[in-house]
Amino acid sequence: MTVLINGSPKHSGSASGTLLDILKGHMRAEPVMTCLHGPEPGTESLKTLAEGDVWVFAFPLYVDSVPSHLLACLTELEQLAREKQPKVYAVVNCGFYEGRQNRPALEIIENFCARAGCRWCGGVGAGGGGALSTLAKLGKGPAGPVDAALRELAENIGSGSRQENRYVTLGIPRLMYKLAGEMGWRKMIKANGGRARDLDKRIT
């Protein structure tokens, strides 16, 4: 049984969730979903993980590595991974454009597997996380490269194969992503009752 693990701290609307939905859509055998939103794996997720022989972590890049709550969970899961010997894959997404910036986070999962003595099977590092959920709704167009990488990952999960880490980004130019992102921040601060120039605030 394959367990898809949403490791974003967000309970809804995460890019990690979108990536897992796309991945699930490409999988032949129905996976089980669980989540690690906080620093301790809940009893439900522990039970699900104990039954899984394949673990797929999906999470955001935080400060060039794994979010702290998920790192705490990994330390809790190390023993279980040692006992159950799952095959482990990971899908990391980041707010910057280049998927390659996720490399250290994928390495952390690989290092976790080495500690637990279980099999690291590779993953996907996706850039452009800020626009992923919106663009994925538009179909394959701009999210096409991410979709293709997840299709390949699904195939490898299905056949139990290891893959090289794949780094992908959205099929839109970096400048467009940057401008849309910055417009997004202005909209969000205004929606919170602030002004665009408050984005520049310095605290003394």
Next chain:
Amino acid sequence: MKLIITDLETLPCRVDGEYKLIRPGRPFRHCVGCFGCWIKTPGVCVIHDGCEMTGRDLSKCSELILVSRCVYGCTSPFVKNVLDRAISYIHPYFAVRGGEMHHRRRYENRLTVSAYFYGPDITEAERATAERIVQANAVNYDGGAGPVRFFQGPEELEGVTL
């Protein structure tokens, strides 16, 4: 000023000059990814538990020093959490540096990031990851990378001056 973030209750190293120390004490909640520190109360984390001002603290220092257990090539969850909670140090807008997208700076200070990792059997792969992360952090803060060193345990840090 130096900002030292450690997961040790007592810092075994000596420190030259002025510094601020963030260490375990009152438990800090984890970042929930809301970006409130950019779009609700810019510069300050919305979770008020004693960790909300670290973004500002970073703006007042010239050196960020991490003293941490090495966990899979990363810092420990405690130290990592303080860093996650401090992204208000940078501005949400993007800048391209070295051909890659990063964030624009919010403050003018330039800081150097260095790290002192401890752990009984840190592997070569973990070292490589740790070094890569410190380097990436330095670029993201638009600062510089200082030394990244590895020790068998906290006691070995006793001879170190930060």
